[in-house]
Amino acid sequence: MIEISKVSWRYPHADKPALRNLDLRIAPGQFVVLCGASGSGKSSALRLMNGLVPQFHDDGQLTGTVTVEGMVTTDVELDALGLVTGTVLQHPRRQFFTDNAREETAFAMENFGFPREQIQAGVDANIADLAERVPVEQRLQHLSGGQQQQVAIAAATAHDPRILLLDEPSSNLSADAVRRLAATLSDLKARGVTIVVAEHRLRFLRDLIDRVVVMRDGAIEIEWTAEQFRAVPDDALAREGLRGEIRSPELAILATAGASALNPSPAAEVLDAALELVGIRCRLGGRTVLDLERAAFAAGEVTAIRGVNGAGKSTLARIITGLQRSAGTVRLDGRVLSRRARQRASAIVMQDVQRQLFTDSVQAEIDLARTDEPAAPDTAVVLETLDLAQLAERHPLALSGGQQQRLVVATVRVSGRRIVIFDEPSSGVDRRHLQSIADQIRQIAADGAVVLLISHDDDLLALAADRQLTLAPIARGQSASRGTAVGLTRPFEETA
Numbered sequence: 001m002i003e004i005s006k007v008s009w010r011y012p013h014a015d016k017p018a019l020r021n022l023d024l025r026i027a028p029g030q031f032v033v034l035c036g037a038s039g040s041g042k043s044s045a046l047r048l049m050n051g052l053v054p055q056f057h058d059d060g061q062l063t064g065t066v067t068v069e070g071m072v073t074t075d076v077e078l079d080a081l082g083l084v085t086g087t088v089l090q091h092p093r094r095q096f097f098t099d100n101a102r103e104e105t106a107f108a109m110e111n112f113g114f115p116r117e118q119i120q121a122g123v124d125a126n127i128a129d130l131a132e133r134v135p136v137e138q139r140l141q142h143l144s145g146g147q148q149q150q151v152a153i154a155a156a157t158a159h160d161p162r163i164l165l166l167d168e169p170s171s172n173l174s175a176d177a178v179r180r181l182a183a184t185l186s187d188l189k190a191r192g193v194t195i196v197v198a199e200h201r202l203r204f205l206r207d208l209i210d211r212v213v214v215m216r217d218g219a220i221e222i223e224w225t226a227e228q229f230r231a232v233p234d235d236a237l238a239r240e241g242l243r244g245e246i247r248s249p250e251l252a253i254l255a256t257a258g259a260s261a262l263n264p265s266p267a268a269e270v271l272d273a274a275l276e277l278v279g280i281r282c283r284l285g286g287r288t289v290l291d292l293e294r295a296a297f298a299a300g301e302v303t304a305i306r307g308v309n310g311a312g313k314s315t316l317a318r319i320i321t322g323l324q325r326s327a328g329t330v331r332l333d334g335r336v337l338s339r340r341a342r343q344r345a346s347a348i349v350m351q352d353v354q355r356q357l358f359t360d361s362v363q364a365e366i367d368l369a370r371t372d373e374p375a376a377p378d379t380a381v382v383l384e385t386l387d388l389a390q391l392a393e394r395h396p397l398a399l400s401g402g403q404q405q406r407l408v409v410a411t412v413r414v415s416g417r418r419i420v421i422f423d424e425p426s427s428g429v430d431r432r433h434l435q436s437i438a439d440q441i442r443q444i445a446a447d448g449a450v451v452l453l454i455s456h457d458d459d460l461l462a463l464a465a466d467r468q469l470t471l472a473p474i475a476r477g478q479s480a481s482r483g484t485a486v487g488l489t490r491p492f493e494e495t496a
Contacts, residue, residue: 001025001027001067001070002025002066002069002194002196003025003026003065003066004023004024004045004049004065004066005064005065005067006021006023006063006064007019007021007048007062007063007064007065008020008021008022008062008218009044009048009053009060009061009062009063009218010060010061011044011060011398012057013395014398015394017061017218018041018044018218019044019045019048019218019219020217020218021064021219022064022219022220023220024045024213024220026194028162028192028194029189029192029193030194030211031189031194031197031205031208031209031210031211032196032210032212033196033198033199033202033211033212033213034046034197034198034199034213034215035198035199035200035213035214035215035240036214036215036216036242036430037216037240037430037432037433038400038401038403038406038428038429038430039400039402040216040217040400041215041219042167042198042215043167043198043401046087046167046196046198048066048073049068049073049085050068050081050082050085050165051076051078051081055078068081068084068163069084069162069163071084079112082108082112083112083161084161084162085161085162085165086157086159086161086163086165087164087165087167088152088156088164088169089167090171090401091351091354092145092148092152093148093352094352096140096151098140099139099140099141100136100137100138100139100140101127101130101134101136101140101151101154102136104151104152104155105122105123105127105154105155105158106122106123107155108155108156108158108159109123109158109159112159114159122158122159123158126154126155129154130154133180134150134151135147138284138285138287139285142284142285142289143310144309144311144314145309145314145351145352146172146173146308146310146456147310149172149173149177150177153166153169153181153184157188162192163193163194163195164188164194164195165196166197166198167198167401168198168199168200168401168427168428169197170199170201170204171201171426171427171428172309172351172427172456174307174308174456175456176308178204179204182205182207182208185197185205186207189208195208200241200242200428200429200430202229202237202244203243203245206229206230209229210225211224211225212224212226214240214242216240221240222240238431241430241431241432241433242430242431243430243431243459244431247458247459247462247463248458249304249458249461249465249468251304251461251465251466251467251468252466252467253467253468253469253470254295254297254467254468254469255269255271256270256292256469257270257293257294257295258291258292258293258294259288259291259293260290260291260311260312260471260472260474261295261469261471262307262470262471267293270294270296273297273298274296274297274298274299274332274333274418274450275296275298275299275330275331276294276295276296276329276330276331276332277292277294277319277328277329277330278293278294278328278329278330278331279292279294279327279328279329280292280295280319280326280328281326281327282312282319282326284315287474288474289315290312290319290471290474292316292328297450297452299418299445299448299449300445300446300448301467302441302451302452302453302464302465303451303452303469304453304454304455304461304468304469305317305452305453305468305469305471306456306468306470306471307470307471307472307473308472308473310473311471311473312471312473312474313423313471314351314423314454316454316471317348317454320342320419320421320452321342321346321347321419321421322337322340322341322343323343323348325339332345332450342419345418346417346420346421347369347412347417347419347420347421348412348420348421348422348423349408349412349421349422349425350423351423351427353404353405353407353408354397354404357404359396360395360396361392362391362399362407363392363393365407365410365411366379366383366410366411366414367379368411369412369414370411370414371414371415371416375447376416377413377414379414382410382413382440385436385439385440386406386409386433386437386440387436388406388407388410391403400428401428402430402433405425405426405427405428405429405437406429406433406436406437409422409437410440413443413444418448418449418450419449419452420450420451420452421454422452422453422454424455424456424457425437425453425455426457426460431459434459434460434463435463437460437464438460438463441453441464442464
């Protein structure tokens with residue numbers, strides 16, 4: 001049982017409460033979805049349930065009472081709450097304590113002092129299940145965002161908690177991974193686990209939920225039963241900023257040669273363009289994760305990079321922006337670019353945008369990133385368009401996940417770089433702000449940049465993309481590219 005009674009919460013140094021007079025009761029075994037616009041208080045409500053609010057924020061202001069499995073959260077240690085709850089953050093790498101899936105799955109049980117035999121049995125069962133879809137022998141930092149999330153779910157449930165809390169669990173997942181997530185949650189619900197999910201995408205959960213709680217400005221605005229939610233029309237969801245029916249983008253296929261292309265073309269059919277990749281090959285952890293014989297991306301349009309989790313999409317982004325070493329050549333406007341030159345010529349919105357926030361205010365982030373070129377966009381207009389103008393003096397780390405996402409999109413918009421890559425830019429973004437992000441992506445391309453959009457979000461791709469390149473994982477033992485890059489004697493392998 002989870003009982004939140006008349007709770008208000010203000011983070012340290014915040015100018016207004018994150019939660020206001022919140023009343024919520026969740027019965028054992030219920031599946032409840034918390035939804036609402038970015039900054040509505042969903043993640044803060046989850047943190048109430050696992051005790052991180054207020055115990056990780058000594059100077060915050062809490063009123064009211066939170067009771068979890070009979071324990072008042074302010075009266076017990078975090079480990080007592082951790083024993084009955086499991087939590088999966090929106091960006092799982094923030095919660096990893098070890099370097100591989102086996103150790104991560106064992107971590108909680110070891111800290112709770114479970115018997116060795118029980119730990120071994122639990123780890124073996126979880127790893128056997130994970131191994132069907134995740135290369136569990138890889139270091140966690142080498143896994144894709146979606147694969148990391150699957151490890152995080154396994155680690156969060158290995159000690160058999162009675163309550164599972166998930167923050168935007170579908171945000172970085174491919175369609176097949178979303179189906180697996182729904183199946184995993186269905187199994188947990190059948191075992192009687194209480195599940196609370198903060199999520200913008202709702203349709204994949206429609207057959208699992210018992211209640212939907214819509215939040216606005218830190219308070220509950222609407223509650224729907226499962227039956228009521230299934231009857232809610234798409235336009236009503238739109239009014240609340242919630243995702244509803246999914247659009248299906250129809251995009252032209254970009255001709256690409258190499259083993260990583262899902263439908264490879266002969267190298268001779270790949271036309272020249274502003275950004276050209278030749279003989280790109282990258283190995284991580286002893287296996288080839290990306291192999292492109294030839295690919296070319298035009299300036300002035302948006303190319304969607306698609307594919308299942310682990311196909312090499314984020315690796316491709318890091319190579320193009322000079323953040324990842326690889327074999328092969330990258331040319332921009334016919335000129336070969338070194339890694340350092342690529343770093344100067346490019347900008348990227350990463351999956352975990354907190355790693356890209358460096359200053360003490362929203363306005364300072366924009367000022368740090370903006371170019372001095374005469375044709376640069378008006379920063380005030382960009383902030384207003386992305387609904388950030390009223391937050392200009394707010395510390396970036398005090399923003400919600402969706403607001404941080406929009407802030408980094410804004411910094412990229414004003415940077416004036418020739419190559420711009422968006423890696424899951426709609427993660428944590430509600431429906432209201434999806435269009436504004438798509439508009440910024442389109443405008444960057446219209447300004448003459450080469451724009452790559454890595455996303456599993458069909459709604460965003462339908463709004464922003466012109467064509468698509470779909471990558472596929474390279475199986476162990478699969479041969480490298482069908483052609484040989486000039487001057488390449490062996491693939492580069494990253495060892496760190």
